[in-house]
Every structure is written in structure tokens, then in C-alpha cells.
Amino acid sequence: MDGMMAEAAFIDIGGLDDIPLRGARTVATAHGTIAIFRTGDDAVFALRDSCPHRGGPISHGIVHGHGVTCPLHGWVISLESGAAVGEDAPCIARFRTRIEGSRILLDIAGPITTA
């Protein structure tokens, strides 16, 4: 995107088909477990696998539109922003992804900063 991204470190984590449609898989990283979501329209999102409410594994939630419902207490998380819809809580850290052919690349340099 721009010069700020010089330190990005995209790593191939698997094929698009490894993630179920309207589902998620996880990646173990130095930043903790990251959930990789694939939505019904084949968009891919990467968020830390931890709900801002009680730390539930959002990778196990039901994926609908560009959102996921946390399996523990039903909070709905926007995959685009990491925000918990209608809740007063911090956003979940998001990570950059890139699709090359049918492969998914994850930027493990660190989460997207929203400054």
C-alpha cells in the first residue's frame, strides 16, 4: 500500500479451500492465536481469536455476512473493523491478509494499527 508497510511480513498459511465457506481456522503465531475467517462472498479476514467480552474463541462462532457471533455469549463481531456490534468494548486486533491465486498470505509483522 505505502511506505509504512515496509516491514510487512506476509507468510503463506494455507489454501483458501482449507477454510470452510462461512467458517474459520486458526493460526498459532507469536501474537497468539489468530482466527482466519472466510465469508460467504469468499472474503478473508484475520483477527485475534479472542472476544473482547470474556476472551471467547471467535473462530468457533457462526459466520454471517461480514460478521461472526462469539460462541460463548453471543456477541457479534464485525470482521471488517474488529468492533463488537452495539457493545462498549475495544476492537479486536486485526491482521492484514492477501490472496495470491488460491493461497492465503497473513502479515505476521503485527496487527493493523488504527492511529
Place this chain on the structure above:
Amino acid sequence: MPRQRLVVIGNGMAGMRTVEESLALAPGHFDITVFGGEAQPNYDRIMLSPLLAGGKSFADIVLNDYDWYAANNIRLIAGEHVDWVDRKNRLVRGAKGSEVPYDMLLLATGSNPFVLPIPGADKAGVLTFRTVADVEDMLAVVKQGTKTVVIGGGLLGLEAAHGLNLRGADVTVIHLMPTLMERQLDASAAHLLERALTRRGMTILTATETAAFEGDEAITAVRLKHGTRIPAELVVMAVGIRPNAGLARAIGLECNRGVLVDDWMRTSDPAIFAIGECVEHNGQVFGLVAPIWDMAKIAAKTMVGAPAPGFTPVASVTRLKVSGVDMVSAGAFMGDATTDDIVLRDAARGIYKRLVLRENRIVGMVCIGDASDAAWHFQLMKDETDIEAFRDTLIFGPVSDDAADPDAAVLALPDSAEICGCNGVCKGAITASITAFGLTTVDAVRAKTKASSSCGSCTGLVEALLKSALGAAYAPVAVKPMCACTTLAHDEVRRRITGGALKTIPAVMQALEWHTPDGCAACRPALNYYLICAWPGEYVDDAQSRFVNERMHANIQKDGTFSVVPRMWGGLTNSRELRAIADVVDKYSIPEVKITGGQRIDMLGVKREDLTAVWRDLNAAGLVSGHAYGKALRTVKTCVGSEWCRFGTQNSTAMGVALERMSWGSWTPHKFKMAVSGCPRNCAESSIKDFGVIATDAGWDLMVGGNGGIKLRGTDMLCKVTTDAEVMEYCAAFMQLYREEARYLERTAPWIERVGIAYVRQRIVDDHAGRGDLASRFHHAQRFAQFDPWAEQSTGPEPAQYSHVAELV
């Protein structure tokens, strides 16, 4: 003046529709007696296919139940054929000796299936497909894998094949012509249909002729003209029907292929009318409902002495669904040298539409895979509308500004436009009933006109008509939508799933106009459940629409680990199982083990990546999933019972094991718990279970709707039974009623509070036949539900959901 005596011979759709029309026109005009050869009230023959498939019960397809005959003072003589009519003395004689005098006689004897004159056609196991009795005969034979041959790839044959395929039969369809349904479909559409049916697991043989049926007494094989033998335990002949005019011919009425009638349905005897599939009018015989409804109207008017326009068969449209594939065909769909075509093809999606045009007017149409614009195209065809101005977009349907407001589009339709395709109700009939009877709700319109009472897809149109008739006075019954993704309530969604033969989540969302692309965490699991319940063995479970526990087959805990609960039948275990559990706990360092409230052992804190290995070890000791995580049958809790207890009166443990063996694996709207106590001391706490059983000296007390959760509710007494077999049957029937009628996430307690225990008793206790039907639907569904998900997940390659896709540390 004494009332005229009307005798109707034939208790089918045509005859009863005529009676209904006459009652509506001139109530009390006739003293009515109806003879029916079949021993049932009038039912919807079009629905025999879902009856065969198991999607409907007989009660669902009854059009006029016994109460209707009683309420209208109609004497029904069901199960007695008529073998003579004494025209001179105006007397009808039944085969069992009934004699009924008439002033006016209506013949509505329908048609008979055509039986091919092939050697061996009389062997046991060679059936036709025409009546409820035929369906019962098939169901008595057909099991998973039954080798079945359906002869005839027309409408009727494919409906039979579809139903049998859903029942698990191994179906081959033999069709004489080169393409399926050649009377309704062109070659392209037939090809798509053949492909869809093949995908459903049927074998389709076209351009194939049957030579003989082989076997001693019962059928064992079908031999084809070119020599091939196809093994068969069941053969269904569905090659066509012919008018049943035997009686008319015998009593000297003028007949050709059918009973000859004039434009007012009068036969050659002025006191005798005839209607439906048994008649021949202007050289034509009839098999579809639309023209027969017109006949019924005309015959009823003429019979009560009201003026009626003569019968002229109008272009009719064939609309059907085979294997959930929408098909419509009408008019001169094959085209000829004077016509041209507009064709839209999307083979990947299985869609093909073809409009046949002559001089800028639609003269025929055929479409398959998407029938959403068919009503509009058919109306243009009937009205002979000049389409030149919008020929470019014609095939895509009504994309004008009008279409943006669906209400306006309905109001613009002429009175003759068909609103309800299932029941052949046109717009004028609905608006007239709304005015005449002061109808204010969709349910009232359904009751009066039958519009929108079958598949429900026209409900929106009926509402628009109510709105325009009543204006601001129209207050739609407030319903709580299932979720924010739809305006429809749970019950309406279910109704449309079964009525509209919707078989996938995307199909439901498409047909019911969901507001969101793929639903939400509330509606997706509900739809997944409703589809499993509606289409057992056919619907493919969608794991991504399951809550995590049901997707992972274990209970998620607050720290993201899982708990694992193996099944212990009736709460019984042994040293081998306990040793295996102890070994698993040690091997995988499971931090906590606890006995559950349902008498099972819970291993808490199992890591996701250990789940499949834990299950493999438990499976090896004979332990299977306890479904402690599911909206499903959970546990059957028992006391020790008469085997050991000095107070016990019955063997409650054995009963608990039997109930659990019968019901494990079943999916239910919410979790379902049972208990069996061996005496009224009730040590198994049966009185707070969904289905509780308490032994007495005389037998068993059956209790339902208990709940020990947030809101404590004691059970209601369902009934007392005496035998073990009754406990099993009532339990299966009760579970099925709950499965079919409760809303998703509604426990039995609030469900029973909503519908009333009296209703449940009426369905389970009073209605003996209905209880049997419910129980057999339950057992049918269980054939596809009883597998151990742990074994399935832990043998073969590791399913993806239990591990990371990548490990970067």
C-alpha cells in the same frame, strides 16, 4: 318443496369440488349422498407424492374430513363401489347392498391407471400409483436399498420415483420415449431434469422398452426388450391413466374414451351429470386440475338451476416440482415452423427458460430450475399480449417500474389471473370472498377459498388483495419474526419449507426473501434444524450453520477447552468402560472428571487438538458420543427398578435403556431429556423431564413437558399405558410431534404451555392412527440420524476444525 336428492358417485377432488361449489351457491338445495370406492374421506391426489416421500401424513392431504361431511349433512358411503344405476327408477346400488334414490346423479369416477399388457404384470410387487392404498402397498415393501423400477418417465412416474428415492429405495426409471416428460418438456429442459434426477441417485433409462416381469410369484427382475435384466423387488407402473367410464358404459350412457358430456357437463341422460377425469368433452379428456375446477363450477351452477356459461377448455399450465426442481410448461411449447424462440440458459445453475412466440405473442413456454416469472409469462400468453415493446427484456421477467411495488403488480392483474397455483384459485375468487364474507385475515381467506393453504408462496399476493380491499382496516396478525433477517415467524417459515419443498438453506433464503445474504447466528441453526426435520435422509447438514458444540461434538467451556461426555445407556456402565475413561483422563491430562445430573461422566478441560484422539480411545472401549452438547436427545435417567430395589414395581433400567436405544441421535428443537422411575417414589425425577415415565402396579404413567431449569415446571400427565411397547410408541410419537411443531429453541415446557396439554393428548392419545403416523415418521428419521459422530470424526483423515491451519511458532 322437498329437497332434491343428489347422489355423487366418486369421492375424489372433482366430485367434492362440485359439491362445495353447489353448497356455496345454494346451501340446502340438495340432500346429498356420496359413494366413494376408497375407504377414506376426500384427499388431495396431487399430494400422493409427498405422502409417499414421507413429507406429509394422510391427515395433511385430506381435503374434506369426516366433520365436513357431517357439518354439511352429507351422507358419505366410503369403501363401497357402485355397481349399478337403475336409471328408470332413479336408484343407485352399491356393491355392499346400499340403495339410494336420486333426483340428480353426478358421476365423478375419475380414471384408472393404465396397466401395460406385459407378461408377468400380475406378479406380487407390481403396483400402480393412483391411490392411498397404492402408497400403503409401496411403503409396506420399500426399505433402504430396495431395488425398485418405475415404468414411465412422465409426471406421475417421476413423482413416484422421487418419493421412493427419498425412502431410500434404489430407483431405476424406464421410459419408452427418448426424453423424460415429453408431453411437458422439450429436449433441453428434459436433459436438465434427467441430470438433476441422476444427481439424486436415480438411474434413468430413456428410449427403453420393457419386455417382461420375471419371478415366481413375486417380482424379481424386469427384462428389457434389448435383453438386459434389471433386478427388482418392487415395480411401479405409471405409464398413464384412462377415464373410468365402465359404469357409465354399462348403464347405457353415451361414451367414447370417456363419458360424453355437453358444455354444461350433462351426459346423454338429462338427470345425470359427469365431471373430471372420467369425461370426454369435444373429443378431449382431462388430467390436470385447472380445467376440472372450471367444470365443477359449471356443473354446480347448472345442477342448481343457475345460468352458466358453457365449458371451454382454456390453455392450462403445468406447474410441478420433481426432486425440488421447479418446472412449468404451457401451450405450444415445442414450437413449429411458424414460431420463434427466446431462450435463456444457465446450465451451471440448472436453469433453462424458453418462450415460444408467434407474431410477437407468447404461444408456449417451458422453464425448469426457476419458475419465478412463469406466472407473468403465462398471463401474457393467456391474454395474447403483444410483447414487441419489451421483447428485449421479456425473458428476464417483469422488470418494469411496476414490479418495484409488488402490491401494485397484483392489483393490476385481471380477475382471471391465477393467484394460488396449488389450488387453482384466481384473483376474482379471492376478492369476491373477501367482500362477500367480510374476511379480514389470511387465515380466513385460506379457510374460505383454499388460496395460499398449500405451499404458501402466494401469501404475499393474498395479503396485497386484503390490503387493497380493506384499506387501513387491514391489520395483519402481528407475528414475531424469526430474527431480523426476515419478517416471517418460525411457524410460517416451516410451513413454507414443507409446502414449497425448499430443501437447502440458500433455497429457503431465496424463496422467502431473506434480508441478509446468509442469515445470522439465530436463523441459520433454526433453518438447519427445520430442514433436517422436514427432509430426513435428503437434506445435507450444514456444519457452518451449527452452534460450535454441535459442530465440534463437544461442549465448549469458558476457557475455550471442551468437555466430553460418553453415552451410558440408561445410566448403566461397567468396569471396562470406567477403566477406559480412567485411562483417557490420565493419557490426555484431563483436569476434571464429574458425574452429571443426567447420570453420565463428564471429562472437563479437553484441549481442542486432543478431541479426536480422546474419542478414538473411548470408541475402542465401545463408548460413543453422549450428545451432551446437542439440541438433541440427551440422557435417559433411571432408577435401579424392580431388578434390585425392594420397592420397584417394573424394570425401569431396561425401559430406560430401550428408550435411549430408540431415540439417541435424534435432533430436536431444543435439548430433550427423559427419565424412567420404577415406582411412584420417582427416584429418577421423571416429573421434571421432557418425557418422564413412572412405573405403577398396573403399567406406566407417561408424563410430559417437565423442566428443572431456570423456570421449574412439573410434568403434565399425558396418559397411563399398560405395555412396554406402548411406552415406546407414545414416546416416539411425542418426540416427533415436538420435533415437527415446536419452534427452534423452544423446550417442551413452553411449547406445551403454548399449545395446551389437551392438544398434545388429542394428537398422541386420542388419535390412534395419527400417533402411529407420528411414530413411524420418527423411526424413519432415525434411520438417518443414528450414527456416532465421534467415530465419524475420528476415523480417517483428521477433520480440519480440530487443528490450526498453520503453526508459526
